[in-house]
Amino acid sequence: MIHSFKTVAIILKRVNVGETDRVITLLSKDQGKLVCVAKGIRKLKSSNRANLEPGNLAEVLLVKTKGLPILSQSKLLQDSTSVRHSLTSISQLSQILEIFDRLLVEDYIEEETSNLAFAIHQELLSPTKRNGKIKTLLSSLMQNLGYQDPRDTNHLNILDYVAEITEKKMKSFEFLKV
Secondary structure (H helix, E strand, C coil): CCCEEEEEEEEEEEEEECCCEEEEEEEECCCEEEEEEECCCCCCCCCCCHHHCCCCEEEEEEECCCCCCEEEEEEEEECCHHHCCCHHHHHHHHHHHHHHHHHCCECCCCHHHHHHHHHHHHHHHCCCCCHHHHHHHHHHHHHHCCCCCHHHCCCCEHHHHHHHHHCCCCCCCCCCEC
């Protein structure tokens, strides 16, 4: 049995636990959505601290345990601070991350779905970002997951559609109007 594994992942969200730990939700390129524990990550001297911010792309080493996997190492591959220059960009990033978190299931992802999700993330972090391309890729992702094309629904925007699918109100701001 493999006790540890490396994977490339987008950091979707983080939740503080205890005094120094965080529960991190990742979208792994080959494993799907993963929830893991990063022990001691909130200590000032933690080397992984900056790597595990939502929106970043990182290579992570996870150690399997009886409970949640433990994130022991990370290497930053792409920083998302470039999108944090405007409120609109921050809003877009948080919405895409929330959509990924809501629609993708834990411990499983098809290759095409993974490629679409990572293409959306890449376009979002691109200095020449095109919102039209993001919307098209997001529609393709949703169709790949078995949902109707958002443009063929009576919803005003993708966020409303995802909220209906997941039966839970989205926390992000309105951005992706279709």
